[in-house]
Amino acid sequence: GQQVMQIPQYQHVQEGEDFTTYCNSSxxxxxxxxxxxxxxxxxxxLIQLVKSGEVKKQKRLTFQFGEAKKNSSLHITATQTTDVGTYFCAGLPGAGSYQLTFGKxxxxxxIP
Amino acid sequence: EPEVTQTPSHQVTQMGQEVILRCVPISNHLYFYWYRQILGQKVEFLVSFYNNEISEKSEIFDDQFSVERPDGSNFTLKIRSTKLEDSAMYFCASSELKTYNEQFFGPGTRLTVL
Structure with missing residues (x-):
């Protein structure tokens, strides 16, 4: 079945540093x-990406969808303490299935 | 702002007992979902429901599980004979449309099976 892999599992950053998480689908x-x-x-x-190569921004957050529609990334610029949490990507396979598969x-x- | 609600927030049960987890989706939403999240792990799809029937279900959703929309507002998940490994947070979600649409998650029910 479909697998969605996400890295890194953990990220510790100093407030003000940037952060990126990557997602890859099988x-x-x-x-x-x-x-x-x-x-x-x-x-x-947070957001949904549909088109190949799509880039969307929400204030300090930038989301990208790969050209092959198999990978995605979330980048946060100048992190703040309010950004603390776990960020999940979730893929929708299409082809008649609407089952969201979450990454880890x-x-x-x-760190303030 | 409309939100998905779930009751109870925490359910403790003995192994082998039946539990029913309740959800009230957002009123104009048509698609309903159950997910589970074992502590510290990823969110896992269980089942989706539309027009009073199951649309899709995962391998996790075996014969021990069932869903029902008993009235116009509630959406329930029943586990017939709970096992220790059923201990998890169960999230209900709803969406207005099936595709290309965000899912709104409820606050979850933490199920502890002893």
Whole structure:
């Protein structure tokens, strides 16, 4: 079945440093979604990417979808303590399946 | 802002017992989902539900699991005979559309099987 791999598993950064998490799917995706989960909380939708090579920005967050629609990345510029949490990518395979497959997530710690 | 609600927030049960986890999806949403997350691990899809029937289910969703929409607002997940390995956080989610649409997650029910 489809697998979604995400690296790194953990990332500790100094406040103000940048952060990037990478996501790779074993199969081509119809779209990819990104979620953030705060400690003790539930996943909260951040964004969805659909088109090959798509880049979307939300303030300090930049999301990319690879040309082959098999990989994606989330980059945070100048991290803040409010960015703390686990960032999950979740891929939708398409071809009649709408089953989101989540990556294992990257847990971000920001040292003030 | 509308939100998905789940009850109870924490359920403790003995192995072999039946549990029912309840969810109230966002009112105008048509697609409903259950996920589970074992402590410290990734979110895993269990089942999706539309038009009063299961759309898709994962390998995890075996005969011990069932879902139901007993009325116009509730969406339930039943585990017939709980096992120790069923201990996890169970999230309900709903979406307005099936594809290309965000899923709104509830706060979760933490299930502990003793």
């Amino acid at each position: 199969t081509t995706l119809s779209n990819i979604q990104w979620y953030k989960q705060r400690p003790g909380g539930h996943p909260v939708f 997530g990257t847990k971000l710690s920001v």
